[in-house]
Amino acid sequence: MFKLTGKHAVITGGGSGIGKAIATLFAQQGAVVHIIELNADAAQQAAQQITAAGNQAFAYSADVTNQQQIIDTFQSIGKIDILVNNAGIAHVGNVEKTAEADFERVYSVNVKGAYNCLFAAIPVMKANGGGVIVSMASIASSVGIADRFAYSMSKGAIHAMSMSIARDYLHDNIRSNSISPARVHTPFVDGFISKNYAGQEAEMFQKLSQSQPIGRMAKPEEVAGLALYLCSEEAGFITGCDYPIDGGFIKLNN
Numbered sequence: 001m002f003k004l005t006g007k008h009a010v011i012t013g014g015g016s017g018i019g020k021a022i023a024t025l026f027a028q029q030g031a032v033v034h035i036i037e038l039n040a041d042a043a044q045q046a047a048q049q050i051t052a053a054g055n056q057a058f059a060y061s062a063d064v065t066n067q068q069q070i071i072d073t074f075q076s077i078g079k080i081d082i083l084v085n086n087a088g089i090a091h092v093g094n095v096e097k098t099a100e101a102d103f104e105r106v107y108s109v110n111v112k113g114a115y116n117c118l119f120a121a122i123p124v125m126k127a128n129g130g131g132v133i134v135s136m137a138s139i140a141s142s143v144g145i146a147d148r149f150a151y152s153m154s155k156g157a158i159h160a161m162s163m164s165i166a167r168d169y170l171h172d173n174i175r176s177n178s179i180s181p182a183r184v185h186t187p188f189v190d191g192f193i194s195k196n197y198a199g200q201e202a203e204m205f206q207k208l209s210q211s212q213p214i215g216r217m218a219k220p221e222e223v224a225g226l227a228l229y230l231c232s233e234e235a236g237f238i239t240g241c242d243y244p245i246d247g248g249f250i251k252l253n254n
């Protein structure tokens, strides 16, 4: 079960954290993985680790905010069966602590970046007779999280775009779903803890771990497992849905 043999899978932000775990697992399951990254070194390193394990991966240096770069990159990849819209950035702050430039930066990567990849991938999938899309949303898509104004805006948009795509391409054999993780232990989390809570890193890590009723953060591999299921043929009846993977955050925090 859950084989992706011969499927071409594009994973944005596949050089780190959740995207890297997805690239690694999809390649293990037989996919030819295409990692699109702003950080060219990280993409190369991830692709090298995957090929060293005997699986197939290619690295592309591109910025998801740049539509022409994304169109050119997708054209050079050719066939695309799976798209994982994963590249994302965060900003900590309520609306008063979100400057216009912060808002635009988060919008540009998280929202426009996903749009650019959808814009480039959908015609290819239609021409190939179908495809599967998974987009990385967040619990912030559906729950009010403190001090995540711009981030919540962007993840709400991911959820909505994912459903819109699912509706519009029902009859093109394209499925589209989103995943909403609570806190996952990746460089993304370590980065914003050290940037925003300098000197209180250990205390903040503990606090963020405990905010999941299960008492810890998720591992990137656990999110990758859900992405694999959603992209597999076994999930052929699932489209237009959002899947929380949250250690009980949404339903059990009472």
Ligand SMILES: NC(=O)c1ccc[n+]([C@@H]2O[C@H](COP(=O)([O-])OP(=O)(O)OC[C@H]3O[C@@H](n4cnc5c(N)ncnc54)[C@H](O)[C@@H]3O)[C@@H](O)[C@H]2O)c1
Pocket (backbone or CB within 6 Å): 012, 013, 014, 015, 016, 017, 018, 019, 036, 037, 038, 039, 042, 062, 063, 064, 065, 086, 087, 088, 089, 109, 113, 136, 137, 138, 139, 180, 181, 182, 183, 184, 185, 186, 187, 188, 189
């Ligand atoms: N870690 C969490 O707790 C968590 C929780 C919920 C949702 N998410 C979402 O999951 C996704 C991955 O998060 P992560 O924790 O693995 O992050 P990460 O920072 O470890 O990895 C993100 C990757 O995206 C790449 N990237 C950033 N901007 C880019 C751009 N403009 N073009 C191309 N690549 C770009 C980065 O270089 C990086 O390698 C993000 O969308 C994030 O919002 C993360």
